[in-house]
Amino acid sequence: xxxxxxxxxxxxxxxxxxxxxxxxxxxxxxxxxxxxxxxxxxxxxxxxxxxxxxxxxxxxxxxxxxxxxxxxxxxxxxxxxxxxxxxxxxxxxxxxxxxxxxxxxxxxxxxxxxxxxxxxxxxxxxxxxxxxxxxxxxxxxxxxxxxxxxxxxxxxxxxxxxxxxxxxxxxxxxxxxxxxxxxxxxxxxxxxxxxxxxxxxxxxxxxxxxxxxxxxxxxxxxxxxxxxxxxxxxxxxxxxxxxxxxxxxxxxxxxxxxxxxxxxxxxxxxx
Amino acid sequence: xxxxxxxxxxxxxxxxxxxxxxxxxxxxxxxxxxxxxxxxxxxxxxxxxxxxxxxxxxxxxxxxxxxxxxxxxxxxxxxxxxxxxxxxxxxxxxxxxxxxxxxxxxxxxxxxxxxxxxxxxxxxxxxxxxxxxxxxxxxxxxxxxxxxxxxxxxxxxxxxxxxxxxxxxxxxxxxxxxxxxxxxxxxxxxxxxxxxxxxxxxxxxxxxxxxxxxxxxxxxxxxxxxxxxxxxxxx
Numbered sequence: 001x002x003x004x005x006x007x008x009x010x011x012x013x014x015x016x017x018x019x020x021x022x023x024x025x026x027x028x029x030x031x032x033x034x035x036x037x038x039x040x041x042x043x044x045x046x047x048x049x050x051x052x053x054x055x056x057x058x059x060x061x062x063x064x065x066x067x068x069x070x071x072x073x074x075x076x077x078x079x080x081x082x083x084x085x086x087x088x089x090x091x092x093x094x095x096x097x098x099x100x101x102x103x104x105x106x107x108x109x110x111x112x113x114x115x116x117x118x119x120x121x122x123x124x125x126x127x128x129x130x131x132x133x134x135x136x137x138x139x140x141x142x143x144x145x146x147x148x149x150x151x152x153x154x155x156x157x158x159x160x161x162x163x164x165x166x167x168x169x170x171x172x173x174x175x176x177x178x179x180x181x182x183x184x185x186x187x188x189x190x191x192x193x194x195x196x197x198x199x200x201x202x203x204x205x206x207x208x209x210x211x212x213x214x215x216x217x218x219x220x221x222x223x224x225x226x227x228x229x230x231x232x233x234x235x236x237x238x239x240x241x242x243x244x245x246x247x248x249x250x251x252x253x254x255x256x257x258x259x260x261x262x263x264x265x266x267x268x269x270x271x
Numbered sequence: 272x273x274x275x276x277x278x279x280x281x282x283x284x285x286x287x288x289x290x291x292x293x294x295x296x297x298x299x300x301x302x303x304x305x306x307x308x309x310x311x312x313x314x315x316x317x318x319x320x321x322x323x324x325x326x327x328x329x330x331x332x333x334x335x336x337x338x339x340x341x342x343x344x345x346x347x348x349x350x351x352x353x354x355x356x357x358x359x360x361x362x363x364x365x366x367x368x369x370x371x372x373x374x375x376x377x378x379x380x381x382x383x384x385x386x387x388x389x390x391x392x393x394x395x396x397x398x399x400x401x402x403x404x405x406x407x408x409x410x411x412x413x414x415x416x417x418x419x420x421x422x423x424x425x426x427x428x429x430x431x432x433x434x435x436x437x438x439x440x441x442x443x444x445x446x447x448x449x450x451x452x453x454x455x456x457x458x459x460x461x462x463x464x465x466x467x468x469x470x471x472x473x474x475x476x477x478x479x480x481x482x483x484x485x486x487x488x489x490x491x492x493x494x495x496x497x498x499x500x501x502x503x504x505x506x
Contacts, residue, residue: 150409153427157408
């Protein structure tokens with residue numbers, strides 16, 4: 001039975017798309033059949049992060065409107081054969097999506113895949129609500145700072161009220177994924193601590209992704225960080241998070257600041 | 272009304288509607304009354320903003336020339352007078368708010384200024400308690416005019432709880448809480464961890480900014496005392 005997971009946050013720029021790509025790739029690397037859907041109609045990015053931007057012919061809106069078949073619009077990843085992308089349309093806006101259309105696409109994807117990851121647009125409007133509408137689980141991407149945490153709180157409220165599961169009296173399983181965690185800044189008390197974030201959101205933790213230049217490098221070359229730099233700390237954190245998403249019990253380790261003796265003497269930070 | 276409608280296609284309909292307005296009753300000596308009003312406004316800044324206020328001059332009975340001055344004094348304090356009630360005169364000057372007649376006490380009464388006569392055994396109001404088991408998320412609003420609200424989890428920043436009675440939050444209160452919001456001076460707010468953005472009892476409120484920093488993060492109760500909201504440690 002396929003699981004539909006929405007990756008959402010409320011706030012923009014916290015790492016939804018990067019996390020969708022990295023989690024999706026990590027799940028596919030572990031042998032699962034994974035479909036990624038970009039719901040950010042009008043401002044699509046997932047195709048770039050996945051390095052598939054030149055292969056987009058049809059998109060989600062085309063499929064929901066019956067212009068193209070689902071199989072025509074799904075783009076198979078060149079590196080992982082069980083990973084697929086359903087891109088968003090860049091020329092339309094969020095009103096081009098209908099709930100019935102999205103329901104039908106997700107129902108068909110459920111038959112073929114183990115995981116369907118929905119990359120939500122920022123905000124709490126129609127686009128974000130459609131992305132979460134049919135979700136079984138939710139990954140709430142949060143940066144350890146107050147504005148992001150409050151927006152996540154808002155999104156959790158919507159997950160508990162506006163999703164199909166909530167309306168049927170069930171609940172969407174929710175996970176917090178803390179991204180851009182900077183151990184050095186955390187040690188100086190410049191960020192919310194993980195404990196504070198979890199206390200405010202009272203939702204279980206899926207993983208802590210350390211701030212890393214590797215994530216940016218991977219995005220720029222159009223590859224999920226778990227594929228591009230598998231040994232990178234952020235990549236390993238995403239792999240662990242993907243394992244927890246599948247129900248494995250993997251202990252969460254707080255990223256620590258990596259500073260050599262020389263660096264410590266010079267007072268510089270390792271990127 | 273028929274005579275108004277010259278063109279039958281474009282007849283204008285008039286409907287009577289009643290609105291609830293706050294009546295301000297100035298008393299002599301006026302200077303002292305204005306000072307106590309200032310103290311009140313200071314405690315509840317913004318209380319009068321956007322609210323219809325009627326000036327009741329039946330007690331003060333000012334000379335006609337004094338009315339304009341009083342209205343401008345109130346305007347300076349951000350209180351806009353919508354109408355004036357004064358049984359002693361028949362009309363107000365064109366530069367003053369219109370006269371209002373036929374006022375009746377609204378159901379939502381202000382607390383009596385005079386010490387109340389021994390309370391008669393009154394029927395207990397039907398009150399219900401609302402228990403919220405899930406955390407209240409940012410942007411959510413809990414609205415319960417009939418009684419107390421008990422929240423077992425936390426109330427997030429940007430959330431709102433409005434209760435006719437008291438509010439109990441067993442987690443952290445990070446949002447806004449309005450106890451006794453429909454006129455109940457006895458209502459209180461209790462929480463295990465005070466991170467509230469605003470605490471209000473019966474329309475009087477305190478924002479996070481003017482709460483004692485010693486109460487932040489602590490178990491507190493908030494109640495009304497001597498015309499102001501007191502935030503006290505819960506011991």
